Amino acid sequence: MNPDLQGSPFASLLLIFLSAALTDNILLARFLGLCPCLGVSKKVDASVGLGMAVTFVTTFTAAINYLVYEYLLIPLDIAYLRLIVFIVIIAAFVQLVEMAIERLSEKLYQSLGIFLPLITVNCAILGTSLFMITRPFNLLQAFAFGFGAGFGWLIAITLIGGIREKINEDAVPAGLRGPGITLIVIGIMSLAFVVFSGMIQF
Secondary structure, three states, rough: HHHHHHOOOOHHHHHHHHHHHOOOOOOOOOOOOHHHHHHHOOOOHHHHHHHHHHHHHOOOOOEEOOOEEEHOOOOOOHHHHHHHHHHHHHHHHHHHHHHHHHOOHHHHHHHHHHHHHHHHOHHHHHHHHHHHHOOOOOOOHHHHHHHHHHHHHHHHHHHHHHHHOOOOHHHHHHHOHHHHHHHHHHHHHHHHHHOOOOOOOO
């Protein structure tokens, strides 16, 4: 682990959060979770709604998967099952989130459409848990990493949604409209996030 993370507990959690959100952004640096991003980021409100749902799921599933991995899979010597187990945990948690959103905000539920249940197979969430177990984190650090990764995805999709709302697609060549121009925007944003590289690492 980076020596900087061996200081105060709060400082280490903050560094892990900032690194996951900025320098190692799960969408703009790892390019995970592109499919729901392309589908939902046409409007800022839908982008924010999905981003918040992904952040919530990523944060808590990272912590739950950490506990299951450290205290169940490793002691039982079945760590090779981590991929299946993580997917099952994520799927169960997403079902709870989907039911909660449907009851609390019908409008948001309708705007997210099919992409809400597809959070289950959002590779950004699974990727966060898989990246988390490769690092020497404790439970609080795993929680901070999950929160940072989800928050970074929220920042990215919100920015993309804002840009897409401002783009006049009539002025875009026909072959680049929709996903094409969105991928170009994501590529340019990824270059912008490169400035954070090397600033915070763990």
